Amino acid sequence: MSLYALYRDGHGAQRAVDALRAAGVPDSEITVISAVPMEHFEFGEMNKATRIWYVASGGGLIGFTFGTWLTRMTELAWPLPTGNMPIVAWWPNLIVIFELTMLGAIFATVITLMVAGQLLRRRPALYDPEVTTGEKILVGVEAPRDEKAVERALGDGVKRGGGE
Amino acid sequence: MSEGLPPTMTEDLLRPLLRTSWRFYLLVAFLGSIVAMGLGTWAYQMYRGFGMTGINNPVYWAFYITNFVFWIGISHAGTLISAILRLVNAGWRRPVTRCAEVITAFALMIGAMFPIIHLGRPWLFFWLMPYPNQRMIWPNFRSPLVWDFFAISTYLSGSLLFLFLPMIPDFALIRDRSTGLRRKIYGLLALGWRGTTKQWHRLESAMQIMAIAIIPVAVSVHTIVSFDFSMAPVPMWHSTMFGPYFVAGAIFSGIAGLIIAMATLRKFLHLEAYLHPVHFQNLGKLLLMMSLLWGYFVFAERLTTWYGNDVAEMNVFYVTQRGSFAPLYWTMVVVNFVIPVIVLSLKKTRTIAGCVIASCGVCVGMWLERFLIVVPSLSHKFLPYSWGHYRPRPVELLITVSTFAAMALLYVLFAKFVPIIAIWELKAGEHPSPALSPVAAHEHALGETHA
Numbered sequence: 001m002s003l004y005a006l007y008r009d010g011h012g013a014q015r016a017v018d019a020l021r022a023a024g025v026p027d028s029e030i031t032v033i034s035a036v037p038m039e040h041f042e043f044g045e046m047n048k049a050t051r052i053w054y055v056a057s058g059g060g061l062i063g064f065t066f067g068t069w070l071t072r073m074t075e076l077a078w079p080l081p082t083g084n085m086p087i088v089a090w091w092p093n094l095i096v097i098f099e100l101t102m103l104g105a106i107f108a109t110v111i112t113l114m115v116a117g118q119l120l121r122r123r124p125a126l127y128d129p130e131v132t133t134g135e136k137i138l139v140g141v142e143a144p145r146d147e148k149a150v151e152r153a154l155g156d157g158v159k160r161g162g163g164e
Numbered sequence: 165m166s167e168g169l170p171p172t173m174t175e176d177l178l179r180p181l182l183r184t185s186w187r188f189y190l191l192v193a194f195l196g197s198i199v200a201m202g203l204g205t206w207a208y209q210m211y212r213g214f215g216m217t218g219i220n221n222p223v224y225w226a227f228y229i230t231n232f233v234f235w236i237g238i239s240h241a242g243t244l245i246s247a248i249l250r251l252v253n254a255g256w257r258r259p260v261t262r263c264a265e266v267i268t269a270f271a272l273m274i275g276a277m278f279p280i281i282h283l284g285r286p287w288l289f290f291w292l293m294p295y296p297n298q299r300m301i302w303p304n305f306r307s308p309l310v311w312d313f314f315a316i317s318t319y320l321s322g323s324l325l326f327l328f329l330p331m332i333p334d335f336a337l338i339r340d341r342s343t344g345l346r347r348k349i350y351g352l353l354a355l356g357w358r359g360t361t362k363q364w365h366r367l368e369s370a371m372q373i374m375a376i377a378i379i380p381v382a383v384s385v386h387t388i389v390s391f392d393f394s395m396a397p398v399p400m401w402h403s404t405m406f407g408p409y410f411v412a413g414a415i416f417s418g419i420a421g422l423i424i425a426m427a428t429l430r431k432f433l434h435l436e437a438y439l440h441p442v443h444f445q446n447l448g449k450l451l452l453m454m455s456l457l458w459g460y461f462v463f464a465e466r467l468t469t470w471y472g473n474d475v476a477e478m479n480v481f482y483v484t485q486r487g488s489f490a491p492l493y494w495t496m497v498v499v500n501f502v503i504p505v506i507v508l509s510l511k512k513t514r515t516i517a518g519c520v521i522a523s524c525g526v527c528v529g530m531w532l533e534r535f536l537i538v539v540p541s542l543s544h545k546f547l548p549y550s551w552g553h554y555r556p557r558p559v560e561l562l563i564t565v566s567t568f569a570a571m572a573l574l575y576v577l578f579a580k581f582v583p584i585i586a587i588w589e590l591k592a593g594e595h596p597s598p599a600l601s602p603v604a605a606h607e608h609a610l611g612e613t614h615a
Contacts, residue, residue, distance in 0.1 A: 031360055032360065032361050033358050033359045033360050034359050034361075034364075035333075035337065035359055035588065035591065036359075036588050036591045036592040037364040037365075037368065037592055038361070038364075039364075043361065044361055044364075045361075046361045046362075047360075047361050047362040047365060048361075048365050050365060050366060050369050052366060052369045052370060052373065053369070053373065056373045056377075070294060071305050074294060074302040074303070074305060075305060077302065078302040080304050080306075082304060082306045082307075083306070085306055089305070089306050092305055092306045092311070093305055095311045095314070095315070095384075095388060096305055096310070096311065096314050098380075098384060099311075099314040099315055099317075099318040099381070099384065100314070100318070102318055102322070102377050102380065102381045103317075103318045103321060103322070105373070105377050106318075106321065106322045106325060106374060106377050106378075107321075109370050109373045109374060109377070110325050110329070110370065112366070112370070113329070113366050113367065113370040114355070116362070116366050117362060117363040117366040117367065118356075118360075118362070118363070119332075119355040119356050119357060119363070120355050120356055121356050125356070125358060126358075127358045129340035131340075131358075131359060132336060132337045132340040132341070132359070133340050133341055
């Protein structure tokens with residue numbers, strides 16, 4: 001169960017977020033949902049820290065290792081003398097290694113987005129379609145510890161919804 | 165919402181998805197019949213054999229490889245341009261990016277078909293793929309065709325994801341506004357998107373990484389396509405400048421394709437309030453710059469060949485400058501250089517119509533350029549006794565025509581099922597993030613929504 005309220009603009013949402021903080025709700029438990037990114041408000045900066053860049057680099061490294069292994073292993077397993085080139089020919093191999101490095105980085109980025117952004121989440125989550133249809137901003141708390149304090153902080157028009 | 169954006173923006177951009185006129189069905193039937201004709205022609209070619217084409221000894225590459233290079237070039241419109249505009253945070257990119265990214269996805273699919281169409285036995289295409297098999301035969305990684313496979317696969321995968329990620333919030337918007345089966349389908353495509361601050365930040369970071377990754381991949385793709393030629397000791401192919409020459413040409417034709425697509429969408433989907441003249445003017449300036457760069461590359465290539473005075477290369481040089489290919493060559497110079505430079509240099513003529521005229525010329529000219537790279541060199545190799553001729557046959561012409569219809573059909577279908585302009589990005593343009601808006605970006609923002 002969760003508690004939430006919808007706000008017409010970012011200022012109202014910011015006031016609600018500030019009130020929730022004042023009521024002792026940590027940032028990690030506050031959910032703000034909007035139809036567009038709201039980075040011009042302070043609450044839009046919540047949950048900004050991400051390791052996606054490191055994961056993408058790691059994905060690139062995996063792609064690089066795989067590309068190196070694939071080309072070398074293939075050339076040694078099926079030696080094809082071609083145009084006086086060595087059996088393991090690094091110049092052309094670099095092309096395949098480069099492509100697989102980038103592919104690794106791209107896939108790692110997308111997978112991280114899915115996981116860290118909690119996409120494909122199966123559990124019911126706090127949401128209200130009015131966020132997109134009415135261009136409202138949702139501020140809420142999933143499974144609040146102190147329901148009354150949260151209700152007071154959110155002000156008028158508090159709704160109960162799904163979520164944990 | 166931005167000052168210049170109408171309050172009915174969401175409804176305007178969702179209208180093509182929610183309402184279907186008889187014109188849409190007529191257009192799909194028309195384009196679909198041309199595509200069906202192309203597929204039938206390909207089946208006929210497979211049944212009767214490759215001798216149905218005009219390809220012969222020594223011209224083993226002709227229309228199909230020309231089309232391959234042309235479509236891969238057109239694919240550089242989208243992802244590359246969109247990635248660059250995203251990275252420099254150009255405010256005017258917002259209505260343009262998705263139109264562009266779609267071109268990449270479909271042009272790549274069509275372009276990647278041509279090496280398969282060109283195969284005598286296309287069902288053995290999978291032999292290019294590196295996988296453990298009982299034959300114990302692996303692809304030769306020293307073959308440029310295998311490099312093509314890796315480069316195009318990477319670019320296609322990256323471009324599809326680069327196109328798909330920013331569509332997720334728009335899918336969520338459509339999900340919330342629809343019912344029944346449509347809600348289910350768009351719900352699946354939205355992947356459970358809610359729009360939490362965490363999701364927006366992760367999406368933004370992912371798009372930045374994708375943009376950074378996709379630019380070198382895009383450059384590598386056309387460089388590798390150029391390697392198909394420059395790795396061969398054929399007159400006027402074996403050149404170190406082919407990589408950048410091909411990349412510049414690809415971006416050039418890509419921008420032209422994008423301008424034509426945007427003008428068509430603007431006209432037929434009534435997107436005048438979103439695709440402003442300033443977008444065409446900015447793209448027109450890019451097209452002008454690429455036209456000058458293309459002219460520079462052609463001059464450098466021609467001067468180096470002429471100055472070197474190698475007999476075999478001069479044979480190809482003269483057959484294109486004065487011989488049987490001269491009409492095509494000079495048409496290419498006029499439509500790729502003379503017309504764009506004249507039309508796009510003058511502010512008075514750098515209108516939507518002017519940009520479209522120049523772009524149509526560039527598309528024709530760039531196709532001719534690819535043809536003039538492939539055929540004259542192959543038909544005039546080192547020894548005159550091995551020289552030959554090439555004349556396209558109906559199967560090649562029909563398949564070529566059908567790919568243009570396929571591109572149009574895929575684009576029309578896409579615009580029917582997905583907002584062709586990113587709604588959330590357009591709305592977000594009203595309040596650009598302070599972190600993403602350095603002082604210098606103010607100038608870019610001027611072009612954002614002005615009519």
